[in-house]
Amino acid sequence: MAKCLAKSTCPLSPANFSAKLSSRNKLLQKLSSSTTLDYLTVRKLQANSLNGCSLRAVPIQHGLASTTAVTPESTRKGSMPITIPTGPPLTPAEEAGQGVFINEGAESTVTITVVGASGDLAKKKIFPALFALYYEGCLPKHFTIYGYARSKMTDAELRNIISGKLTCRIDKSENCGDKTEEFLQRCFYHSGQYKSEDDFRELDKKLKEHETGRVANRLFYLSIPPNVFVDVARCASCSSSSANGWTRVIVEKPFGRDSESSAELTKGLKQYLSEEQIYRIDHYLGKELVENLSVLRFSNLVFEPLWSRQYIRNVQLIFSEDFGTEGRGGYFDNYGIIRDIMQNHLLQILALFAMETPVSLDGEDIRNEKVKVLRSMMPLQLENIVIGQYKSHVKGGVTYPGYTDDKTVPKNSLTPTFAAAALFIDNSRWDGVPFLMKAGKALHNRRTEIRVQFRHVPGNLYKKKFGTDLDRATNELVIRVQPDEAIYLKINNKIPGLGMRLDRSNLNLHYAARYSGEIPDAYERLLLDAIEGERRLFIRSDELDAAWSLFTPMLKELESKKVAPELYPYGSRGPVGAHYLAAKYNVRWGDTSADPQQQ
Numbered sequence: 001m002a003k004c005l006a007k008s009t010c011p012l013s014p015a016n017f018s019a020k021l022s023s024r025n026k027l028l029q030k031l032s033s034s035t036t037l038d039y040l041t042v043r044k045l046q047a048n049s050l051n052g053c054s055l056r057a058v059p060i061q062h063g064l065a066s067t068t069a070v071t072p073e074s075t076r077k078g079s080m081p082i083t084i085p086t087g088p089p090l091t092p093a094e095e096a097g098q099g100v101f102i103n104e105g106a107e108s109t110v111t112i113t114v115v116g117a118s119g120d121l122a123k124k125k126i127f128p129a130l131f132a133l134y135y136e137g138c139l140p141k142h143f144t145i146y147g148y149a150r151s152k153m154t155d156a157e158l159r160n161i162i163s164g165k166l167t168c169r170i171d172k173s174e175n176c177g178d179k180t181e182e183f184l185q186r187c188f189y190h191s192g193q194y195k196s197e198d199d200f201r202e203l204d205k206k207l208k209e210h211e212t213g214r215v216a217n218r219l220f221y222l223s224i225p226p227n228v229f230v231d232v233a234r235c236a237s238c239s240s241s242s243a244n245g246w247t248r249v250i251v252e253k254p255f256g257r258d259s260e261s262s263a264e265l266t267k268g269l270k271q272y273l274s275e276e277q278i279y280r281i282d283h284y285l286g287k288e289l290v291e292n293l294s295v296l297r298f299s300n301l302v303f304e305p306l307w308s309r310q311y312i313r314n315v316q317l318i319f320s321e322d323f324g325t326e327g328r329g330g331y332f333d334n335y336g337i338i339r340d341i342m343q344n345h346l347l348q349i350l351a352l353f354a355m356e357t358p359v360s361l362d363g364e365d366i367r368n369e370k371v372k373v374l375r376s377m378m379p380l381q382l383e384n385i386v387i388g389q390y391k392s393h394v395k396g397g398v399t400y401p402g403y404t405d406d407k408t409v410p411k412n413s414l415t416p417t418f419a420a421a422a423l424f425i426d427n428s429r430w431d432g433v434p435f436l437m438k439a440g441k442a443l444h445n446r447r448t449e450i451r452v453q454f455r456h457v458p459g460n461l462y463k464k465k466f467g468t469d470l471d472r473a474t475n476e477l478v479i480r481v482q483p484d485e486a487i488y489l490k491i492n493n494k495i496p497g498l499g500m501r502l503d504r505s506n507l508n509l510h511y512a513a514r515y516s517g518e519i520p521d522a523y524e525r526l527l528l529d530a531i532e533g534e535r536r537l538f539i540r541s542d543e544l545d546a547a548w549s550l551f552t553p554m555l556k557e558l559e560s561k562k563v564a565p566e567l568y569p570y571g572s573r574g575p576v577g578a579h580y581l582a583a584k585y586n587v588r589w590g591d592t593s594a595d596p597q598q599q
């Protein structure tokens with residue numbers, strides 16, 4: 001929030017400034033290791049203006065603000081800012097010594113403001129996820145939810161809109177009506193413009209009424225189109241950030257449409273928010289089986305040693321939807337499937353899959369490894385990409401519209417609704433292993449899965465039993481992210497009986513059979529993490545840069561050369577070009593067998 005809290009001049013020399021910071025840091029470190037903090041001492045330390053040197057703020061954890069201080073010197077030299085605690089100036093009451101004690105057990109309140117509350121995502125995902133968290137008892141005791149958007153609405157109207165989308169867990173459904181009503185009573189609405197600091201100041205007043213003097217933590221969820229992300233970050237930061245608690249902002253995708261626009265967005269957001277305050281959401285990271293990927297790999301001896309070019313022949317990341325872009329054509333045509341799904345959701349899965357073992361489960365350690373593997377990837381070549389676009393198709397007397405039949409899509413649009421790509425990681429673990437991605441809309445099914453095809457067994461004693469197709473006999477690990485979550489391993493076994501006939505079977509962890517509870521929606525996990533300050537499943541800015549660096553040159557080439565997508569019928573398996581691409585690397589897509597048993 002540099003712009004909002006910045007002080008004007010810094011009369012200290014860099015050396016004096018560092019010395020002053022360092023002594024404050026030591027004192028604060030000492031203080032922060034005790035569970036009971038003297039409020040006034042901490043606040044004095046936080047508020048100390050450091051002789052006017054500028055301070056960048058401020059997530060406050062347990063009453064202690066940790067943040068970054070930037071001197072004009074350090075900024076100019078591009079050196080790392082020094083981390084110190086800071087906070088707003090002392091209030092007159094605090095000056096007069098009327099402090100209170102803050103400790104780990106101090107009561108605080110969380111307000112979640114859903115900006116863009118009138119929109120599709122808010123209704124469909126965010127409010128239901130917040131309700132599910134409430135229903136499960138995961139929200140803090142004191143919480144308030146605010147909807148914010150330009151549309152005029154009363155609290156009652158907002159409650160009415162969202163109530164239609166709230167559902168209780170089927171497996172628990174006790175007190176459903178009461179819980180719903182309690183939750184709705186804690187939801188409010190404030191109408192305002194996205195660019196108006198005054199409107200956010202009005203919101204701030206309303207939030208304070210609910211916070212009633214407690215340590216106030218505030219989470220803003222930007223569920224709005226990207227053209228207003230920075231305006232809202234500015235208004236939220238300058239006019240309605242918390243004075244004594246943390247302020248965090250969840251930002252929805254798209255984070256730009258190429259390296260340049262993404263960097264511009266990051267720069268815009270960082271004018272008002274520190275990186276620690278920004279939670280870039282990729283909801284695929286909140287999906288149960290994506291979370292389980294690391295557990296599967298790092299806590300099973302049967303997998304981790306196999307996780308390299310030595311044993312893995314190829315990895316496939318497959319996303320398909322059985323519906324088109326109807327209703328979202330305006331947004332989609334500016335992005336296309338590569339930006340909508342591959343550059344974020346599938347690439348994030350790839351990074352988690354392929355990263356080296358992180359030092360710990362700490363968010364920064366994991367994200368460091370993800371960045372490393374992303375930066376080791378080879379530039380994507382145009383010849384390693386196939387694109388497609390769905391066309392109208394009539395089936396069973398029903399006409400399914402083509403992509404360009406949507407009124408919000410230009411008739412001559414070349415935007416891909418399908419893409420397949422072959423990617424490679426240039427490091428010792430993955431040298432030469434094709435990572436194949438495939439993503440498409442309006443295909444024959446809805447499914448997201450990770451397929452790991454293992455190498456052939458050397459000198460296999462049974463190879464004569466497999467006929468000519470030895471690839472069919474290799475092991476394959478399938479992680480079905482959705483729907484009907486499952487992890488299964490295809491193995492070869494003997495069919496019982498006196499002869500020696502071989503079969504392929506699945507060792508199957510089928511979630512619905514193994515676990516009775518409902519699997520939480522990805523947004524629930526991610527919202528809870530943001531409230532708890534857990535950043536592991538959010539995208540750091542250097543991860544984002546690495547992801548865009550990989551895709552931007554290829555996207556620009558596709559667009560400048562006006563590469564025409566291969567047309568495929570709505571409801572089909574997509575363009576045949578995807579098979580040629582895979583065949584170029586001796587790969588067969590694992591999801592193509594007509595026999596569901598063999599998939």
Ligand SMILES: NC(=O)C1=CN([C@@H]2O[C@H](COP(=O)(O)OP(=O)(O)OC[C@H]3O[C@@H](n4cnc5c(N)ncnc54)[C@H](OP(=O)(O)O)[C@@H]3O)[C@@H](O)[C@H]2O)C=CC1
Nearest residue numbers: 116118119120121122149150151223224225226252253254
């Ligand atoms: N919908 C989805 O499934 C997904 C959406 N997202 C992302 O989440 C964000 C929100 O998505 P979604 O809810 O679908 O978006 P909407 O188009 O529904 O927009 C949300 C709200 O923003 C306001 N708004 C719409 N257009 C504009 C505009 N041009 N300028 C200013 N305000 C505008 C409207 O509120 P009002 O007019 O009342 O102010 C609208 O209700 C987007 O960034 C989207 O890319 C990400 C993943 C999936």
Ligand SMILES: O=C1O[C@H](COP(=O)(O)O)[C@@H](O)[C@H](O)[C@H]1O
Nearest residue numbers: 253283321340341345448482522
């Ligand atoms: O981010 C997006 O994701 C959805 C698919 O999400 P899922 O959780 O339903 O699999 C996709 O439809 C949309 O185009 C994209 O923007």
